[in-house]
Amino acid sequence: MKIKEIAFTGYPVSDIKKSRDFYESVLGLSGGEFDHEVEGMPGKHWIEYEIGNATFAISNTWEPSGQSGPSVAFEVDDFDSFVTHLKNSGVNFITDRIDSPVCCFALITDPDGNSITIHKRNNNSGH
Numbered sequence: 001m002k003i004k005e006i007a008f009t010g011y012p013v014s015d016i017k018k019s020r021d022f023y024e025s026v027l028g029l030s031g032g033e034f035d036h037e038v039e040g041m042p043g044k045h046w047i048e049y050e051i052g053n054a055t056f057a058i059s060n061t062w063e064p065s066g067q068s069g070p071s072v073a074f075e076v077d078d079f080d081s082f083v084t085h086l087k088n089s090g091v092n093f094i095t096d097r098i099d100s101p102v103c104c105f106a107l108i109t110d111p112d113g114n115s116i117t118i119h120k121r122n123n124n125s126g127h
Helices: 016-026 079-088
Strands: 009-012 035-037 045-051 054-059 071-075 092-099 103-109 115-121
Touching: 016 045, 016 054, 079 092, 079 103, 079 115
Parallel strands: 009 054, 071 115
Antiparallel strands: 035 045, 045 054, 092 103, 103 115
């Protein structure tokens, strides 16, 4: 018995419209086919985004804490341009660029305070 893969990563959000705008308009994610109001839960939504071989979801079916919790790292193709775009969009940065031997990254938050890592592997890194 073993875990084969991560089925999805889900983030709790309080305002589905505001969060959808952030993830789609600011971060540039494309909405997937799985986007609906949860059956039996009026006003509660589940939206999935396919990213590479993974799935990232947002939902207002549980409340965000904004304190601590899950964190996802989004790999970007052009780190500096992406960070500049986020700054121009008024995104909240926890930490600006951090360089490590295998990557560079910055930490931001979504409108509910959920942590997001903007990540770029170094060319020679398998990380």
